[in-house]
Amino acid sequence: MNFDFPDEVKAMQIQADDYLTQTNARAAARHVIEGAPSAARRDWAEMAQMGWTGLIIPEHLGGNDIGYIAQCALAYELGRHVSPAPMASSIYLVAEALVRYGSDAQKQKWLPALAEGRISACFAEAEGLSQGRGDLCAAQVANGVLSGVKKPVPDGMDAELALVVAQEDGETGLYLVELQASGVTRQVVQTIEGIREHAAITFDKAEVDLLVRGQTALTDIKQRAAVCIAFEQVGGAQACLDMAVAFAKERFAFGRAIGSFQAIKHKLADMFVAIELARSNAYFAAWALSTDARELPVAAATARLSAGKAYWLAAKENVQTHGGLGFTWELDCHLYYRRHKALKLLLGGNRVWENRLIDGLKSGLVEL
Amino acid sequence: MNFDFPDEVKAMQIQADDYLTQTNARAAARHVIEGAPSAARRDWAEMAQMGWTGLIIPEHLGGNDIGYIAQCALAYELGRHVSPAPMASSIYLVAEALVRYGSDAQKQKWLPALAEGRISACFAEAEGLSQGRGDLCAAQVANGVLSGVKKPVPDGMDAELALVVAQEDGETGLYLVELQASGVTRQVVQTIEGIREHAAITFDKAEVDLLVRGQTALTDIKQRAAVCIAFEQVGGAQACLDMAVAFAKERFAFGRAIGSFQAIKHKLADMFVAIELARSNAYFAAWALSTDARELPVAAATARLSAGKAYWLAAKENVQTHGGLGFTWELDCHLYYRRHKALKLLLGGNRVWENRLIDGLKSGLVEL
């Protein structure tokens, strides 16, 4: 049994941590939220140079094909440093969809550009307020063109390529759309997160290229991305715990470190417990992702729910542990508090994943 | 505004506390659970003498008609002392049903006997495992006789009279059944609670006397009883908090009272908060009960849910605060832990009452 990242992945993870520390990913996140998103773009090219964008892309298409385990380890670091890079949009979702469902021509056209960081991509599913309902999708494709409005689309302002969920003849499909083409207009929308720019994208008879039809493919892509995002969530939660522990050791009140009070100690112990459970579940999901195991639907849902819960606890109680300071803009606590919500809602909230988990158990996908 | 018990009710409450302390209601509860239920019977007669059984029964029918507020205050004390008296069965449920729905003859026949404590009564609704479903009731009445099995029936072993929920021609009805009559057999069943004897009652063509037809009457009686039981729950929770606080002040570990550790302090503070919220909700429900207010369905559900939640927290964390000792038979912690479950499940669990609450809000029963 070796239920741990392999050594070469751990080495890559340390490199990633170094890079994100040196380039100060948290500061980059702060630039975006303060209205200067350009730094994220520079980092994106550098990340591609280090091979981060090509981990699941075959070598002949410009990637390095190192695999999903490495991608999960990297996701953990990106989450921990609350990076604003469009990795989830471009790679976990769009590159993933291309790798699994793209034609040779589609792969040739887009994957090298994504692997080399020349472009970024976004995943456009939500449609504003109707989005509580997965059965409703107003965006329509007919005669090869798409009309409709998608919002919020994370990383949608900068991306060259969108993967759009739309209906055609009453069936759900995934369509590739070039965003510089005519019939596409974009507008920044304000969200709770702010660390990634979100767009409202209006398609008015925009040309599309069908990637794949059917709800199954959509579910497949989302649950695969959910595994990587669970690692981002666990990483974010760990960063919150680390911040809170460091602060509790240094901050004194009533003549002693606040970390010597049980109210703080037990709060942080509970965070630790939630994070370790989530980490273990994420590991299993990474294995299921990397081996295309039949357990994947249940494993992905378990990892996601557990990571979301740990992140919520860690994000809010990190603010609380920091006291008034934690509530200031100046400290980084709020970056994680904001990001928590974005990661929890991206790909659908808990209700969706609880159903997927229980339905998976009912149909015997895993042995109890 | 006088959102508090009136002085005369408070005086009665003090008397009740004195009586229950002097006669050692907790010890009586212990006798029942240890298999000697006779003490409860003796106390029942004394309680009747003090007028506790006649609070909602008109004077001309042997009661004192002091009213619901007094009955709620008394319920609080009975709950606090975890009394084994069949008050909920005989009075909150059966006497209540007779007062509200009985014919003159039925009232004449039963209410004086109940008010004077000459008999006790029980409420027979549950039917073993099918009972999760309120839409299923296998007990059937035809041609004036009842057949079916009811279990668990709290206080069913001792009672002379049962109020039975049964179906006749597809409609739910409430029927009075004399338990010493032929066609009735009873057997003790073991329950989590143990503080009140529970029976399985088999009716084999037992003669019945129809009290009232219809689901509405059943719902009405249950929600009225739920208010009194909420007071028992709040009283029980308060007793747990009092025990835990006293223990935390006296028990020393690491050279100091365990009540000086934040883990214990904050646990007990949380109990206090839950209990005060529940108490306030119970007060409002008592007002609604005593005035037949249109808010009653929502008020009863709110009081019940909130009291159940406070009792669960207080019952389990009282055991926890007492440490290993709390887990022994010798201490009284477990009496409350057991009773909590009985009161939560009697009249139906949380799901039932959550639906009643939200449905009540939807139909505008209360102003938001």
Next chain:
Amino acid sequence: MDFRDTPEGAEYRKKARAFLEQHAQLEPPDSGRGYRDGNDDPAALERAREWQRIKADAGYAGITWPREYAGQGGTTLEQIIYEQEEAQFDIPRGNFFYIGLGWAMPTLFQWSNKEEILKHAGKVLRGDEIWCQLFSEPAGGSDLAALRTKAVRDGDDWIINGQKIWTSGGQYSDFGILVARNDTTQAKHKGLTCFILDMKSPGVEVRPIRQMSGDSHFNEVFFDNVRIPDSRRLGEVGDGWKVAMTTLMNERYNLVELVPPDFEQIFHLAQNTVLESGPALDDPAIREKLADLYCRAQGMTYTNFRTMSALSQGKTPGPEVSIGKLVNSGRLQESADLGSDLFEQSGMLMEEDMPMRALFQRAYLYSPGWRLGGGTDEILRNTIAERVLGLPQDVRLDKGVAFKDIPTGPTGN
């Protein structure tokens, strides 16, 4: 048992309501009004001042103030009744004056002299003079008394150096009540003294603090050799903690104020949201959460009834008054989280066209502050445990130790 007003209370409520109906509209449940909405608008202060004058003229300002200081000589109950009614109306919000009205002046009534009080009372009542509270310091936090701002006697003056934080309204305040340390060789709670500070004194600098939500409702205030005449001292030298506590007791009471969204809003939201499975309000998992929030909301409403009952009978309210802020800040954060989750991926949107102008999303960002300000959750639990339940104090390392010798960091330990 009755929760209706006493005849006098009912009469007062009727009049207050008539006054409000004459001057304002009822606020609809879906107005989306959030914490300090409109406060950042430059014209907000002027609008609030206008409303304050209308209230003062009608006798609804300084309801509990003594008549000799231009107050109404009314009861706390009347004050509460008025606030309950006002909360239902769409009036200019902003909370510019509540420190002066509810905290600063009552402290002066107890610790200052008639002449000084009369200089301010009328202006405060009409919103012409604004006060702030200068207590919290960066090094203090929950350990309120650990403050380091120094007051050194110099002839008839005191010279102040140091820094305060979380000063609400510092930027537009005319005066503040300041507590500073006059002697570091005394124990922590001793050696403190209170003053009235003219905020326009040389050496006072006010800088806004940006909160995690992006708003700036608070300030840091720096003192660089600021002079305060000894005549503006409140209480004796060394009595500063006692003086400060008068005011803080008021604060604890006042902070039980409800911040939107309350239950009404989350219910409204669930009622108007449709999920795949049907109306959100019919989903059992959502019903369970709403029922729980309702139980706490009503629990607080009826707990306030109990407090009002005590007040209307001239009694001191029971220990149940201590639960308000803890309960309310917890359910605020939960409601905000639940409300933004209802919309799945779109729940992140903070656009104006979101239901109730994205009230739940905004509340998600301001709710953490409510678990901190006016006593953290942890401090409030301690207070309940010690003052209500009578549990022993935690071991105190700082008790009876000279302030300068109390450890303030890991190396000093």
Next chain:
Amino acid sequence: MDFRDTPEGAEYRKKARAFLEQHAQLEPPDSGRGYRDGNDDPAALERAREWQRIKADAGYAGITWPREYAGQGGTTLEQIIYEQEEAQFDIPRGNFFYIGLGWAMPTLFQWSNKEEILKHAGKVLRGDEIWCQLFSEPAGGSDLAALRTKAVRDGDDWIINGQKIWTSGGQYSDFGILVARNDTTQAKHKGLTCFILDMKSPGVEVRPIRQMSGDSHFNEVFFDNVRIPDSRRLGEVGDGWKVAMTTLMNERYNLVELVPPDFEQIFHLAQNTVLESGPALDDPAIREKLADLYCRAQGMTYTNFRTMSALSQGKTPGPEVSIGKLVNSGRLQESADLGSDLFEQSGMLMEEDMPMRALFQRAYLYSPGWRLGGGTDEILRNTIAERVLGLPQDVRLDKGVAFKDIPTGPTGN
């Protein structure tokens, strides 16, 4: 990344499974087996002893014991693999021998001598000798070292007076490891000494404790001038805490054992229960609770995989091992509560014809004990905070104070 066994582990598992299949049947998920089921049957000990002999003969007893003491010289991993497999079979339960096998003998291996060890090892392996642990005292609780049982030297003997509590298996034990205080003028953790006690010695009295569930799985043990020869001392005089800790470290690890109902049972129950609205498993509120329980159950399963990975690579497991008991006892109580609630009014019934023989109802009554034994929730959180997160210790009033001078009650404070 792989959670399959190593080739050696797989081989070991295969053999263990073959052995188990030869001697026992798989246990079905609805067997309703609860905590210590069958333990109270007078014949249980004999059945358990029989099974223990079969295991010993096949080499599945004392898996990690050194070969020189009749053990298998195997790895912790092999031990875990065997236990994982055994847990799936319907074998005689009773836990009569685990203190001897897992705690007492390993302590002797470290602190006793070959001659003494060889006197016991073979008998313990075959279930012919039973051991108990004599640590906890009424005044101790979470403050384990606060024990008062006295050991006074008298020639070549020690004379023991005092009382122990929570002694599992005290009534049928042959020997026990006792820790007693030999010097009250030393600090709490000093002045303690460990002994091997022959439970048949004159002056030893064992009385059962009745638990809140009505069962009696534990005892009080009283010592009235009990004599122990100095040759049965473990470690030096005054080293008792160190010796006791060897054993307790083993205990913390062993207690991560799962007690039914686990997720499998609650899922099975929900799957087979029909509510008014349809199958319980399709109710969103129940789905939410089950999903949460599943996340914690799997979280523990995979956390154990991480521990096993470390062990199979010869590394020390990481800090994640410390979460097991806290997580498991919490979800045990929640599952028991949820499972009994599913049946509304009938959920109180404890009859044999309830689903899984009323497992959930029985668990409701035994689950509180799991939050207490082997370290309370509160102590476990402290341990995680201090040992894993490195947070500072709480202020300790008893540190370095002579045991006799440590306050033990309100008057002594």
